[in-house]
Amino acid sequence: MMAYALTNLVSYPVKSMRGNSAASMQVDKFGPHGDRRFMLIDQTGRFVSQRCTPKLALLNASLIEAVDHRYLQISYEAHLQLTIPLSGFAKEVQAQIWTDSVAALVCESSSVNDALSAFLGKSLRLVYMDDGYIRQVDRQFYAKDQGVGFADGFPFLLCNERSLDDLNARMARDVLMRNFRPNIVFSGLKPYEEDTWRRVRVGDVEFELVKPCSRCAMTTLDEAGHFHKEPLASLATYRRNQYGVCFGQNMVQLNQGKINVEDALVVLEKQ
Secondary structure (H helix, E strand, O other), X not given: OOEEXXXXXXXXXXXXXXXXXXXXXXXXXXXXXXXXXXXXXXXXXXXXXXXXXXXXXXXXXXXXXXXXXXXXXXXXXXXXXEEEEHHHEEEEEEEEEOXXXXXXXXXXXXXXXXXXXXXXXXXXXXXXXXXXXXXXXXXXXXXXXXXOOOOOOOOEEEEEHHHHHHHHOOOXXXXXXXXXXXXXXXXXXXXXXXXXXXXXXXXXXXXXXXXXXXXXXXXXXXXXXXXXXXXXXXXXXXXXXXXXXXXXXXXXXXXXXXXXXXXXXXEEEEO
């Protein structure tokens, strides 16, 4: 069995806001603990993302969980500083994410919703997927029962540093791995070898690779909130398949536990 070194673990508390790197990650029934359990919706209940609201790329988000207090922090330099207790999410609403309509709790603080709306330039509400809620991953690609938060489709995205090196060698200007918003990053032996894997293990947690991740314009957005042509234009010249223009592999976890950057990624099964 081949083993590879991990280089980063990342979670994204609020869909389309910035991620947080950590030395360890708890894996629960949703995926990375706290990952994309929060999301912004418009007044029709539909989700918003960087695709239509690029200023989301400016916002930092952290989930703070003390023994007796859980809260979300959202900030952008001195322009926005919000501390939002999870107890402030109470009223249930239906949130639309792609073709899924899922139950969520809405933030009842008008000052929070108004501040986010003013910063982003549209009328929005912040919602939270509580522990008792469930959203099923796409059974077309994974037939078993498996929940996910507000991620686009699957709990985990795996990316290879060597794949990024290969992509950057084809472009005039490098992009960073954060453009692809992975959860688990590893250092491979060659580019895109992850395309041939079916099952891997990190620490005590096993994962099944379910489909290549098709990429959108969000990969071209820089942290200042500006769109570019790259890396999507170059990816489209050599990474297009039946799923679209792909980079990285979507995964589901087969059990729960804790994973660490010092853990090796072990390939258990290939296609």
